[in-house]
Amino acid sequence: MYHKKKARHKLQISSTLFCIIIAGMISFVALTIDTLLPAYGEIKVYYDVEDAQLHWIITCLFIGFSFGQIIFGPLSDRLGRQNSIIIGVSIYIVGCIICLTSSSYTFFVIGRLIQGLGIGGPRVVSQAICRDLFSGNKLASINSFIMSIFILVPIVAPLFGQTIMIILSWKWIIIFFIIFSLATTLSLKIFIKETLVRKIDFNLLTIFRSFETVIKNTKSLLYIISLGTLLGGLLTFINICQPLYQDFFDLGLYFPLFFAAVASMLGLS
Numbered sequence: 001m002y003h004k005k006k007a008r009h010k011l012q013i014s015s016t017l018f019c020i021i022i023a024g025m026i027s028f029v030a031l032t033i034d035t036l037l038p039a040y041g042e043i044k045v046y047y048d049v050e051d052a053q054l055h056w057i058i059t060c061l062f063i064g065f066s067f068g069q070i071i072f073g074p075l076s077d078r079l080g081r082q083n084s085i086i087i088g089v090s091i092y093i094v095g096c097i098i099c100l101t102s103s104s105y106t107f108f109v110i111g112r113l114i115q116g117l118g119i120g121g122p123r124v125v126s127q128a129i130c131r132d133l134f135s136g137n138k139l140a141s142i143n144s145f146i147m148s149i150f151i152l153v154p155i156v157a158p159l160f161g162q163t164i165m166i167i168l169s170w171k172w173i174i175i176f177f178i179i180f181s182l183a184t185t186l187s188l189k190i191f192i193k194e195t196l197v198r199k200i201d202f203n204l205l206t207i208f209r210s211f212e213t214v215i216k217n218t219k220s221l222l223y224i225i226s227l228g229t230l231l232g233g234l235l236t237f238i239n240i241c242q243p244l245y246q247d248f249f250d251l252g253l254y255f256p257l258f259f260a261a262v263a264s265m266l267g268l269s
Helices: 015-026 030-035 037-047 056-079 081-103 105-133 135-150 153-167 173-193 204-216 218-248 252-267
Strands: none
Touching: 015 030, 015 105, 015 135, 015 173, 030 056, 030 105, 030 153, 030 173, 037 105, 037 153, 037 218, 037 252, 056 081, 056 105, 056 204, 056 218, 081 105, 081 173, 105 135, 105 173, 153 173, 153 252, 204 218, 218 252
16 A cells, blocks of 8 residues: 555546545544544443443444554555445444444444444545545645545534434434445545556565564654554543533533534644
8 A cells, every 4th residue: 555656547526526535534433433422421321331431432443443454554455445445334334233233332342343443444545545646745735635624523523413312312323324434435436436556465474564664663663652642642532521521510412512612622733
């Protein structure tokens, strides 16, 4: 995925539509986390678990997501970008179905683990598609526009999740995940052609050697540690924000508004 290639096809759609579709792919993670945050109280009652156990809803998702990125990056070089995304979304939908039908909290968080594994595909492969089609200043411009769209997700997702709960129930949030993933994947299939030119064999030894090269590079390792530390702080906040705002500060239905305010400040920074 990290080899330079000349794209087989030029972009056949407007840059705006392309950015919206790719932003949809990238937003799977934020959407799957933030839309469900207002439902934690009902999930706690439904599965009869303690507040201290709710962190597994996000933790398991990120464990799966971490492995998903490692797998789908090289896999997309072998199977193609679109096929890899379709496989990833299919795994994600299986995870959603497990969450919907689970009768215990253990199976629910297993479903979240599988969701995370699946969304590793759209997240990492969508970035590869951008690199296949663009380079230099154009790539930077496209990525900037994509991120400007993506940054809206943490702001509006909890509000949307809260609205679904008021009208229906928390399980309909997971049904929305399925609908969104299918719609986004269908849009990709219709509007964006396969961008991989030269397929590369899936070789575990080569993958491990690539990791070794990155880890042995001091500058790269420092970047990884820095970004990991920042992400750790963000995940800690996301894990505690629902009980902190809704239970400790007793904000109730106003929780999504306060979360949106924090997300807006993070976006501006």
